[in-house]
Amino acid sequence: MSTVSSRAPAALDAGTQPLTTLKGVGPALAVSLGKLGLERVQDLWFHLPLRYEDRTRLVPLAELKVGDRVQVEGVIEAIDRGFRYRPQLKVALGDDSHVTLLLRFFHFRRAQVEQMAVGSRLRCYGEVRQGPTGLEMVHPQYERISGPGTPLDGTLTPIYPTTDGLGQKRLGSVIDKALAQLPGDDVLELLPPALRAPLGLGSLREALLTVHRPPAGADLQRLARNQHPAQQRLAFEELLTQHLTLRRLRERVRRYRAPPLVGDGRLRQRFLADLPFTPTGAQSRVAEEVAADLHHDHPMLRLVQGDVGSGKTVVAALAALNAVESGFQIALMAPTELLAEQHLRNFRDWFEPLGLEVVWLAGKVQGRARKAALEAVAGGAPVVVGTHALMQEGVMFARLGLVIVDEQHRFGVHQRLALRDKGRQAGEVPHQLVLTATPIPRTLAMSAYADLDVSSIDELPPGRTPVQTVVVSNARRGEVVERIRAACLEGRQAYWVCTLIEESEQLEAQAAEVAHAELQAALPELAVALVHGRMKAAEKQAAMDAFKAGEIAVLVATTVIEVGVDVPNASLMIIENAERLGLSQLHQLRGRVGRGAVASSCVLLYRPPLSQMARERLQVMRDTGDGFRIAEKDLELRGPGEVLGTRQTGQMSFRVADLARDAHLMPAVQEVGEVLLAEHEALAERLVRRWVGGAARYADA
Missing domain, CATH: 2.40.50.140 (Nucleic acid-binding proteins)
Incomplete structure (x- = not known):
């Protein structure tokens, strides 16, 4: 394999010349191409068609x-x-x-x-x-x-991603000029033959020419599905680049030192003794994996995933106590105030009897309360819980040893880094523990979280009852209201969740207010309360506390209750406009019921007609309560950017690869990636430059 490094220096320069070296590409056209991220000749080689038009017949x-x-x-x-x-x-x-x-x-x-x-x-x-x-x-x-018999095109017509002012014809012409400079595989190929041959990977040059200019006999159906061997060859290299980028990121982070957090176990023993239940085998196993990481002098980077109600917070609490026993602070960051408040209550209930101060820091903590919180954090308060506010200027930690981030996919990578950097001292950074209640399919975790070790809490606590799920048309809304009346008169409680497709808290709040008024009128004998994102924190908390205490029979809410709410007596969940939500979000909401011994139900109310995708989603919810199976199906239906929430965070953007479709490539991608990093680091570097170029972001995540 070492023969690769002996190539001529020209190999390193293939395609790296600026686009203005191509005939006809002047400054104005170069600016238009730059909007698409195209700056070098090789960028055009890898600017792949979105689809094809068959003008050969x-x-x-x-x-x-x-x-x-x-x-x-x-x-x-x-x-x-x-x-x-x-x-x-x-x-x-x-x-x-x-x-x-x-x-x-x-x-x-x-x-x-x-x-x-x-x-x-x-x-x-x-x-x-x-x-x-x-x-x-x-x-x-x-x-x-002019007449019948006018010659047809000899190849399928590619349709490329483009931008304003740059038509397909002109872009195709520039790509033709770039392809004319495509070198032979002896220069172009960056995967050594010994790694390609066992996998049956063909020539990169042939793959590029086929994808850009498919011959008349090419299988249009396979090309349309991105399953043509030429596309799979490119998908492999792109997935490999993504994997290498994240692995290099991980190695870079691991070059930092972190304080070893060993602790003497006294707080953890008292905490476990006070718990009203015994942790499951899965919780104990994952807690030991986390503790083992914390003992090292390089930063822990671990993702703990588990289905709704599997007990991730207990694992996080044990890790926090390990840090506190070692004389360090911990910071727990959650994406919403409601979820952060739930963590705050849990940690105060658990830790204050142990003599530990738990400080609350969120955007709505203002004035004297904020000043007191900031002084406590700077003075070394052992446990700090909050929202994005933890990352703001003016928040200074005395000795931050562990950062816990809940629902990581709701934050950008840079946000996780900003909190980590709060604890950077004398060349040391804190350990990082990431929690998610959205089970990540294994293939997605292998790619999207290649910079993290992954632990799964794959066992639910005893006593959880399966939730029966039914799908009901909005036309039968009256029957659903009667079902709520019957359940609540038997002493049970219900959620009514309002959703809107618009990303507007105001519109969602209005929809919830309308539903609240309707249910109050329809159920005068029951106490009906309301929670939405635009209410004051104290009002939200009062409604949640009353619901938890059993004083409220029906809680009307927006999706703010998706995570972090635990009311064992609530056994009925109604989700309005369920067809508008993704599978993972539906599963999260459904997980708010079935927490006690009473049989629970989830009613998915939809407005007909249903699209094919919505029909499939609702059917999956009826068929299974397995979070990992639901996550796999969500990935298949919606794609990784939606499942991970990375449309906002910019982590996943593939030109040809698709994590659901190309999952079968991931084990080989991992194997080849390990060999490249160990034996061909220069080739790995060039692969990343080729596919990612100047867009390699978060290089120090």
Whole structure:
């Protein structure tokens, strides 16, 4: 394998020259290309098509099906230019099959109309739709041709990601010029033959040429699904680059020192003795894994994942006590005030009897209370719980040894780093423990969390009852209200969760207020309370406390109650507009019930008609309560960016790879990655430069 490093120096420079070295790429075009992140010639090699158009063949009009994107050819039989509601140009196209296709244009110029003449022959490409009087194409691409037999394209037409002011034709032309400079595999290939051969990975050069310019006989179906061998070859290299980036990140962090947190066990023993239950085997195993990490003098980076109610907080508390016993502070950060407040109550209930002060620091802690909290943190208060406010300027820790981040995927990488950096002292950084109640599919964890060790609490505490899930149309809302009345009159409690597709706390709050008023009117004999994100913290807390104490029968809430609320007597969960939520969020909400010994139910209310994806999601919820199976299905349906919440945090952005579709590649990606880092570090560096380039962010995460 070592022969790779003996290549000529030119190998290191292939494709790294600026785009302005290509003929016809001046400063203005270079700026447009730069908006797409394209700066070097090799960036164009790896700027891959989104999809393909098949202009290598003609489809007879008689064979057209609604939804097909196809190329047709025919003679103009009639033209109608109308202005009834808005300008419209309609062109009737016919062929030898005596079938007519309508071409409809809403935006057109006089010159276009003048080009159209009955008897002229057109070749068109577009999507077939069902119109009022038959099949039609709206705004197809078209060209006038001289007659039958005009040559067709020899390759499939790639459609690329582009930007304003840069059309497909011009971008395709620039990519053609870049491909003309594609070197041979002896220069281009960065994976040593000994690593490629056992996996059957083909030539990178051939893969790039095939993906950019698929020959006429290429399997369009496999290309459309990104499952063509050429695409899989590129997907492997892209996943490998992602893996290498995160592994290098991990190695860089591990170069720091961290304080070994050993502790004498006295606080942990008292804590465990005071618990009203015995931790499960899974909790004990994961707590030992965390403790072992904390004993080392390099930073722990561990993700603890577990289904709703599996007891991650007990594991976090044991880790916190380990740090406190060793003379260090711990900071626990949660993404919402409601979840942070739940942690605050748990930690105060557990730790204050042990003589430990627990400080609260959130955005709404202001004035004298904030000043007192900041002084306590700077003075060495052992346990600090809060929200994003923990990362703000002016928050100074005396001796931060452990950072616990709950629901990591709701934070950007830089936010986790900002809190870690609060504890950076004399070359040392704190240990990091990340918690999530969203089970991460194994293949996703292998890629998205390659910088973290992963522990799974895969056992629920005894006494949890399975939740029966039913899917009900909104038309039967009255029956659902009667079901609530019957359950609550038997002494049980219910949640009614309102959701809106708009990302607006204000609109969600309004929807919850309307539902609250409706349920109060429909259930006058029951106490109905309201919780939403725009209420004052004290009001929210008063409603939650009253619900937990059994004084409230029905709690109407927005998705703020998704995590961190534990009311064992609540046995009925109604989720309105359930079709609008992802599987993981539905599973989280459902996990608020089934916490006691009473049989519990979850009613998923939906507004018809349902899309195919919504139908599949709701069916999965009916079929299983297994969080890991639900997570796998969520990944398959929505993709990793949605599951991890990384649309906001910018972690996952693939050009060709897809973690759900390409999961089978991950074990080999890990193996090749380990060999590259151990034996070919320079090649690993070049791979990252090739795929990530100047966009390598969070290099010191």
